[in-house]
Amino acid sequence: MKLSQYLLATLKEAPNDAETASHKLMIRAGMIRKVAAGIYNFLPIGLKVLRKVENIIREEMNSAGAIEVMMPYVTPADLWEKSGRWNIYGKELLRFKDRADRDFCLGPTHEEVVTDLVDKEIKSYKNLPITIYQIQPKFRDEIRPRFGVMRAREFIMKDAYSFDIDENSADLSYKKMFEAYNRIFERCGLEFRAVEADSGNIGGSFSHEFMVLAETGEDLIMVCDECDYASNIETTPVVFTQDDLNQKKHEKNSGAGREMPENKIEKVSTPSCITVEEVSDFLKIKINKIVKTMILSTNQGIEAVLIRGDHELSLTKYKKNRDLEFADLATNEEISKINTVKGFSGPVNLDINIFADNELRNMTSYVTGSNEKDFHLLNVNHEKDFKIKGFLDCRQSVDGDVCPGYPDFTLRSTRGIEVGHVFKLGTKYSDSMKAGFTDKNGKDMNFYMGCYGIGVGRVVAAAIEQNNDELGIRLPSNLAPFEVIVIPTDTKNEKVMNVAIKIYDNFLKNGYDVALDDRPDSAGIKFKDSELLGIPIQITIGPKSLEKDTVEFKERDSMKKNEFKMDDIEGLLNLANEKIR
């Protein structure tokens, strides 16, 4: 590619609204431009990198036996009504009507379409298992798109769906995809972890997220450095060691600074102390001696959950462990209906079902709200002062918690960018959409399904987030926009240009993705652009080097330079081959 005839749109400064390294660099390198919030143009450089990621994904999908198709991203409402998601999916689903007033939406994911497709084409167990995939735009009307293509509303996604005759077979399909994902992200040069995750809106029983470890990640994950345990903080189980469970030490140590024996509830004034921090400060009582009472609105009615003051409730875990369809913080109206006051709720004389985090089991004589404005209670004890309907694991994991893999190890929190997600769906969609096949006994069965997504643009952004320096992007050579750039520093110097073109032609002939920077600009601009774009190999030809009959070979990664005789094309090709192939 001759850059004088290319669309290279590099910028010295990034627009103000770019925050993360990858967002800034992708704009500065002329990879993307914003069209509207969360909607982007991919310029040639960006598209090249995107395609390289796509091709890695495609190769690994194909070699895992998946078959490529393309489905429409405008999808009719009736498919979504069939699965029941037309009403469940929130505003994230962009809906609209066609000229005949029929409902449609932009596909945020394609379970419905693919299930319908496979149901129509596959009739017999003999044609199963099958995994099909596509690489195609998706649209989700995100509440808050941000960080460029990291969280965009329109984005390119690889989505694959497996169809099996039974659960065992489905597990094999899942495993194949899981392994393909590991290979894909390894080939993209990413530092990542596969973590256990919640399956959320898509449903299903089991799932893993592939997380690229990065400071700017939007997800918190808990990892164990000793074993390879990792999980999204939304789901990380809190386990207790046997020691913890046996010990009675809590009885002595968790009192709220008052004498134990009488255990008499004492009402104290706590004017305007709404948060646990305020209560803690005002009463001079440690925050972990306070118990928060959170009022939740669920499909089983209004209920309360007790959490130790220094812990956070995980609604995801609560929903799962209580087996609820939905659970949300109660509204102000709901709270006042049960005769309590926001900020001063407590379990004593509270006439609704009360659940508690496991951590409460061994706590005694703690502080709670009084259900009366500006008052809290000291020396509250469950069993004695109120009844707990059940204990469950529903707090968010924190640093130092016991590793669920090995009780001797502890967990540490870190941030991650979710680049891929694999789900075991079971028969959720095939049941609701009545999609199935005839088994070998001639019986009608529903498909066992799995679905597997990769955010292609997000992989690009994550790779840049992990691979950059003060000069710019530093992608691995299989993702870089070009492998080699040939820079003649003086385009008007005939000798320089002849040598440059000869080298360029030879790299082209040998199958390299090579650029010739024949723009009539000064050398400085060309060096800066090449380094900003992160082209792994830079070959410079200028009047200076030609005085010595040499050209210069520079690596972007180390910025190390090597000199070659200007006729030593073979030497250049060999070194390039060694470095990037």
Place this chain on the structure above:
RNA sequence: CGGGGUGUAGCGCAGCUGGUAGCGCACCUGUUUUGGGAACAGGGGGUCGGAGGUUCGAGCCCUCUCACCCCGACCA
């Protein structure tokens, strides 16, 4: 959706107390340059996000509105 903020040239920004809209970079022409974002000379480019209002006069004040950004809630 709640809280905060920003809209002035392609990008980054200045514009005081209301009085003829500016700077740097980028762009165009010419000349000289060409190994680290060149120099000189000349030039083009703006409904000051939009609508309405106050005023002799509004980029600046008032009202409404739109877009975008940040924090939160939310979300494969």
